Amino acid sequence: MRDKLGEYGFDVEPYEVGKACANILAQIIKRRSEGLSDDVTKLDYKRLEKGQRLKNIAPASIERRGNKLEIAGEIITINQALVPDNIAEQELEYIHALYEVFAEKLNRENFTKDDMPLLNRGMRENFREQREAYYSAVSVERSVRDMFTDGENEFQILKDDAWRGIDTTYWKDYPDGYARLNAVLEKVTSTSLDRSILSQMRNLIGNLEKKGICHILVNDGTIESWVHVND
Known part of the structure; x- marks a missing residue:
């Protein structure tokens, strides 16, 4: 996943991959609300801003399928925390x-x-x-x-x-x-x-x-x- 993000120019440490995916999704939502394209090469993880307010989109249009989140046809992997063997x-x-x-x-x-x-x-x-x-x-x-x-x-x-x-x-x-x-x-x-x-x-x-x-x-x-x- 880190290598895949790297292909699009995102400099992401392994421990940041889940957060990066979530934040990239937030930027896509924001761009769509502004009528812009989903071209991820125009996004910048390092200068990330918070995503749109939930109240400004249609929550019912968002569906979770396992560890995938679908928003208007866009499929994004969300970070599913694994249960560690030892108590954290x-x-x-x-x-x-x-x-x-x-x-x-x-x-x-x-x-x-x-x-x-x-x-x-x-x-x-x-x-x-x-x-x-x-x-x-x-x-x-x-x-x-x-x-x-x-x-x-x-x-x-x-x-x-x-x-x-x-x-x-x-x-x-x-x-x-x-x-x-x-x-x-x-x-x-x-x-x-x-x-x-x-x-x-x-x-x-x-x-x-x-x-x-x-x-x-x-x-x-x-x-x-x-x-x-x-x-």
Whole structure:
């Protein structure tokens, strides 16, 4: 991908490839809004400006297909964050909250990654899915932040709307934190997040991303714990 960008004169480091693609897309959107051509040789990644506001384009005309974003027939690859084998620093808050859930479920004082074999298959799969969900949501957050001037604000609206959809479920009484976690995750998948324009972009926000938003809310401190709710 870096070599391909280089063919068009973009000087991009390997770690910048995802951001560069998003920003090049933003410039294409801006040029189209001004009635200009899509000639990427006229673009300059180094002097990149923020993209157009989401409210100034038709979100319903944007469709996500896997890791591709289609805008009026233009296919752009978006940066899908891969789930690393090791827990990344940015995950620590929501991972700690999940570890608390497992510790309570196993009646242990603490739980660490070394204790993962103690979980049954269902709980191990649950943990794997939650990491996948988190990174799927983060990928969307980063992409819209880089592509659109108001992308960061629209994702914040999405998070706020998600919390308002799950807060009653979260505060209910449960036998343990694992039950609370799963009840909230089930609830968020059936919650319509209509306040954000992002929800109008076809296939951008699916069930996996909705679950991932719950873990971003943990990282943000909106959800402090799945276990120690009333402490």
